[in-house]
Amino acid sequence: MTGQPGLIASxxxxxxxxxxxxLLTSGAFALAxxxxxxxxxxxxxxxxxxxxxxxLLSALLYGIPAGVVAWGWQAHGWTRIYTDVQAxxxxxxxxxxxxxxxxxxxxxxxxxRLMHRPWWFRVAHAVHHDSRPPTAWAAMSxxxxxxxxxxxxxxxxxxxxxxxxxxxxxxxxxxTLMGVTNHMGWELFPRRIVEGRMGRWIITATHHQKHHDxxxxxxxxxxxxxxxxxxxDKGLGRWDGVPPxxxxxxxxPPRPAAAARRQ
Ligand SMILES: [Zn+2]
Ligand SMILES: [Zn+2]
Numbered sequence: 001m002t003g004q005p006g007l008i009a010s011x012x013x014x015x016x017x018x019x020x021x022x023l024l025t026s027g028a029f030a031l032a033x034x035x036x037x038x039x040x041x042x043x044x045x046x047x048x049x050x051x052x053x054x055x056l057l058s059a060l061l062y063g064i065p066a067g068v069v070a071w072g073w074q075a076h077g078w079t080r081i082y083t084d085v086q087a088x089x090x091x092x093x094x095x096x097x098x099x100x101x102x103x104x105x106x107x108x109x110x111x112x113r114l115m116h117r118p119w120w121f122r123v124a125h126a127v128h129h130d131s132r133p134p135t136a137w138a139a140m141s142x143x144x145x146x147x148x149x150x151x152x153x154x155x156x157x158x159x160x161x162x163x164x165x166x167x168x169x170x171x172x173x174x175x176t177l178m179g180v181t182n183h184m185g186w187e188l189f190p191r192r193i194v195e196g197r198m199g200r201w202i203i204t205a206t207h208h209q210k211h212h213d214x215x216x217x218x219x220x221x222x223x224x225x226x227x228x229x230x231x232x233d234k235g236l237g238r239w240d241g242v243p244p245x246x247x248x249x250x251x252x253p254p255r256p257a258a259a260a261r262r263q
Pocket of ligand 1: 211
């Protein structure tokens, strides 16, 4: 279908795909959480229902630009998505994947940082931080304004940067998995990765947890590059229920009464 009905059908199909992908991925990790950390989501049923509602609304919004792209690609040959693996050198496959992640990360870092300014926070980002603590269902729990800022990056990129359809699939899979695992309340990766050389550059659940704990800093999506470059990296969070150590600049002197009690 090349006309308007085809375009609408494509947008609807994509919204359903994004919604089902969310339910399956978040559902799988919520189940895993029940096994690995029993009781972690106890008392959070209402919050989780809210997270699913916002996430399904986000899925609808994500599906529209994705549907337009899929329709334009199939019906008119728009976009720079290619299917013949020989069309570009093999080394370009991992490079294109990295390029997509880096551009998405850059866009996310700066829009996320902006959304932590008071007015933007109230209008667009408070919904995401209503999850305290977030669960595996919070992966796409965004206000529609925030969902829209996230929904347009990759659909815009496919018109500009050539990418093999399989590499694009990998980008979407990484985006989905990290969205879920970074919010599920426990760390998937072993400590030697999280605290090792790789963890210094890649965002893990332990890193994003700290963003949800202290509200400031750790704004990145996949990489710590921008946070480290701009001095907004607050380090790793903690999982033992104790509020994470705050950095020296965040730390306020203890009130005299509290200090006296401790002595
Ligand atoms: Zn935030
Ligand atoms: Zn988050």
